[in-house]
Amino acid sequence: GAGVSQSPSNKVTEKGKDVELRCDPISGHTALYWYRQSLGQGLEFLIYFQGNSAPDKSGLPSDRFSAERTGGSVSTLTIQRTQQEDSAVYLCASSKPGTGLDYGYTFGSGTRLTVV
Amino acid sequence: KQEVTQIPAALSVPEGENLVLNCSFTDSAIYNLQWFRQDPGKGLTSLLLIQSSQREQTSGRLNASLDKSSGRSTLYIAASQPGDSATYLCAVIRRSNYQLIWGAGTKLIIKP
Numbered sequence: 001g002a003g004v005s006q007s008p009s010n011k012v013t014e015k016g017k018d019v020e021l022r023c024d025p026i027s028g029h030t031a032l033y034w035y036r037q038s039l040g041q042g043l044e045f046l047i048y049f050q051g052n053s054a055p056d057k058s059g060l061p062s063d064r065f066s067a068e069r070t071g072g073s074v075s076t077l078t079i080q081r082t083q084q085e086d087s088a089v090y091l092c093a094s095s096k097p098g099t100g101l102d103y104g105y106t107f108g109s110g111t112r113l114t115v116v
Numbered sequence: 117k118q119e120v121t122q123i124p125a126a127l128s129v130p131e132g133e134n135l136v137l138n139c140s141f142t143d144s145a146i147y148n149l150q151w152f153r154q155d156p157g158k159g160l161t162s163l164l165l166i167q168s169s170q171r172e173q174t175s176g177r178l179n180a181s182l183d184k185s186s187g188r189s190t191l192y193i194a195a196s197q198p199g200d201s202a203t204y205l206c207a208v209i210r211r212s213n214y215q216l217i218w219g220a221g222t223k224l225i226i227k228p
Contacts, residue, residue: 031214033216042218042220042221043205043218048215050213050214050215056213056215089159091159091160093160093216095209095214097147097214103147103148103165104148104150104162104165104209105150105162105207105209105216106162107152107159107160107161107162108159109158109159110159
């Protein structure tokens, strides 16, 4: 597609359940970020994938959070045993490294996660 | 270590004024610099991308400049409108690993 697609757009889950959030980056984009944003707060870095390099997982807040990127394309962020503090909007962004005008980052619309 | 600073943190001006948002960064080893806009409760929209070799980019009423040697970028908004009210974020794309380094943003309010 033309943009970064995230699904679902909204997710309400019960505390303690596991959730999976999906990000479809723009075709050919090798760089992919996951961020989360709590209400009224700035972007919180979670994880960064770039090509075949080992992902930068330094932003994952706990071992309940994991992410993978299959075939260098689609990425899934998994949160196990969700807690109420996990409620936030989860944003994905992708880019194709280079120096041309087309090589900036594009963000998806996000998944709003609510843990009740 | 790359650090990005945005000044001011918040700005409120009457409709119709021209205004400048500032972004500074400490390491000139960047690929590009990108300006984004975020509306409350919404995702991020890319406004302008400036390559490290460029001095400025323009889109409509927006003009972004880049002075890599001094580590500064400005976003100029001409003839501001209430619809321009949003948080404006700048981010540099680090040359070493293509990662984004973010400023904290400028919250802009345009009063009708």
